Amino acid sequence: MPIRPRRSMLYVPGDKTRALEKARTLPVDAIIIDLEDAVAPERKVDARDIVAQALSGDDYGPRELLLRVGGIDVAEDFALAAGLPLDGVVLPKVESGPMVAQAAERIALPIWCMIETPLGVLRAADIAAAPRMAGLIAGTNDLNKELHARHRPDRATLLTSLSLIVLAARAHGLAAIDGVHLDLDDDAGLEAVCIQGRDMGFDGKTLIHPATIDIANRVFAPEPDAVDTARRIVAAWADARAKQLGVARIDGRMVEQLHVDEAERLIAIADAIGAREYDPQ
Structure with missing residues (x-):
């Protein structure tokens, strides 16, 4: 399988038409169209229509295109994904291999799993061994919350979890993507955690704003x-x-x-x- 750059993977809310249009022009390696956390419950139906319209043309260039579904049981999201020109689907809060197998029965696309709970971390190797897996994504904010841990600039509270995610991904030949950095005014902090993630073995970083793309692209690119x-x-x-x-x-x-x-x-x-x-x- 050819190597794909995944230095930067940008979450884009599925109900934001302008954001989906803007993503076509950004120097990002991958776009994760989000139908989970980024979309309010009352906007889910509209979001599916907006995503279908946005992806009706082939104009996202070389960017890898993923859809984060609302959950393993949201059949409408899987039905939408099956008819779109996607490179894969992202499953949130995965905690077992059977969850992935259930998704694999619903969709023929490559599967990415969010590891964002303590149980998900402890079962990361089983998840990575599941069918049609493409990569693991660290859900660092939810994980910190579930651990009852404090947010620290050095992410010391998450290092064990991050290492286990990388180990599981590498053991099964998958991509490993680091979690988001929430402080959009903290370029130095973003660069520091990108360097940390790169040195731990991650292939790239998930992002929540276009302004952070350049730093991730630079740090995760080979020198x-x-x-x-x-x-x-x-x-x-x-x-x-x-x-x-x-x-x-x-x-x-x-x-x-x-x-x-x-x-x-x-x-x-x-x-x-x-x-x-x-x-x-």
Whole structure:
């Protein structure tokens, strides 16, 4: 399966026509059209009509397009998703593999699961092993609430949960996406948690406002120096293999197959980002 950049995944309320139109012009890797928390109960029916109209044309470009349904039992949302040009559906508050299996029986699309409760974290590996899974998304705000934990800038209260989510995703070859940052006036704080999430192994970050896209895109993109080194590693390995050697040497360091695998992954992400063309804002 080709690698897709998922540095930035923006939630867009399903009942906001202008926001859905604006999303077509944003340099975001993925759009999560939200029919759950972002839509008031009395607006759900209207939201489905608005989403259907917004997605009637193929004008979201290379952006991955996901729909967050209102819940596993909201049949109307699954019926809507089945008729839309989506790349997947997002299930909120998933707490077991059977919940995913139930959704997989309803929809043929790839499935993303929100891990936002203590039980969801403890069962993350079972959830990740369920059918048609594409990725895990950390629901950090709900999780903090369920843990009765305090919000801290360093997210110390969530580190165990975040690590377990990444571990479960990686164990089953899935994407792992970090939770949202709510303080829209705190660019430094946003950058700090993006760096933290990147260093923990997350592929990108969920966002709630377009103003935060650039920081997430920059932090979660491979650094140019790292990409240059990765290309040198791959070239040195190819040369070593041609000489029937089992290892190569770069800048005094030994290079083995595991380093080459990571270098090739980094190059693939960088190339995929470079190939993207977004409409001007």
